[in-house]
Amino acid sequence: MSPNGVALTVTGHDGNAVEVLTPCENTVKLTDAAVIAPPRVILDPGHGGGEPGAVGSNKLAEKTVNLAVSQQTKAALDKAGVATLLTHAGDYRMTLTARTKLVTALKPAAFVSIHHNSDPDGPHDGPGSETYYQVASSTSAQSKRLAGLIYEEVVAALRPYNVAWVGDTDAGAKYRQGSSGDDYYAVLRQTKGVVAALAELAFINNPPEADLLARADVQQVEGAAVARGILRYLTTPDPGSGFTQPYARTTPAGGGGRGNNCQDPPL
Numbered sequence: 001m002s003p004n005g006v007a008l009t010v011t012g013h014d015g016n017a018v019e020v021l022t023p024c025e026n027t028v029k030l031t032d033a034a035v036i037a038p039p040r041v042i043l044d045p046g047h048g049g050g051e052p053g054a055v056g057s058n059k060l061a062e063k064t065v066n067l068a069v070s071q072q073t074k075a076a077l078d079k080a081g082v083a084t085l086l087t088h089a090g091d092y093r094m095t096l097t098a099r100t101k102l103v104t105a106l107k108p109a110a111f112v113s114i115h116h117n118s119d120p121d122g123p124h125d126g127p128g129s130e131t132y133y134q135v136a137s138s139t140s141a142q143s144k145r146l147a148g149l150i151y152e153e154v155v156a157a158l159r160p161y162n163v164a165w166v167g168d169t170d171a172g173a174k175y176r177q178g179s180s181g182d183d184y185y186a187v188l189r190q191t192k193g194v195v196a197a198l199a200e201l202a203f204i205n206n207p208p209e210a211d212l213l214a215r216a217d218v219q220q221v222e223g224a225a226v227a228r229g230i231l232r233y234l235t236t237p238d239p240g241s242g243f244t245q246p247y248a249r250t251t252p253a254g255g256g257g258r259g260n261n262c263q264d265p266p267l
Contacts, residue, residue, distance in 0.1 A: 128167015
């Protein structure tokens, strides 16, 4: 951990300095970094910095909601005594590879990437929440259970809100493969050996949902629901629910997400 609270992956040692990988995949040496104990859970707020993600009609950026909900999830898990780390605790860019290298270095019991969706198929009977689990990993069975439990809790928490929900026809807990048969999403593909799930909690480009997501109380409700799903995964044999048929795609698996114009935060 850097002096400014940036989580970094150690890649080597040089005397009194440690060599670390920055959020933008640069290698630097620090003499004042702190070693942290491996957390039990790692949460990954999707997007950040110059990468806003989807944007609602109310100009609400997905990155803003992802970070707020992740912070609420962390607070609930910390309160329950579960040591939790965010891949990035501020609004800055972090490549997918930097995120996944941090996860595989720390090897938590569960890793969840938190997002909000866009481009639904159409109106939906209730929240169109989606969770994705690993299919090409030794942890696929556990990943599926984690995704099903998070899906169950999030849908139950959001359903009482009386809005015009939207969703995909195959909304639920599912997996997505590239044409190679590997996991499509880098945060699932590049974390093999760690139980991982990706959650798309609601549709930010649906105006009624965007207005909900702008509310701090709704962000807290979402965060608490994700935390309950994770806690049930860690402490119960519950199987989860909402499983749907695989999300068929013929495109290759996604890239590592380095991108251009990535600027590291002050370390």
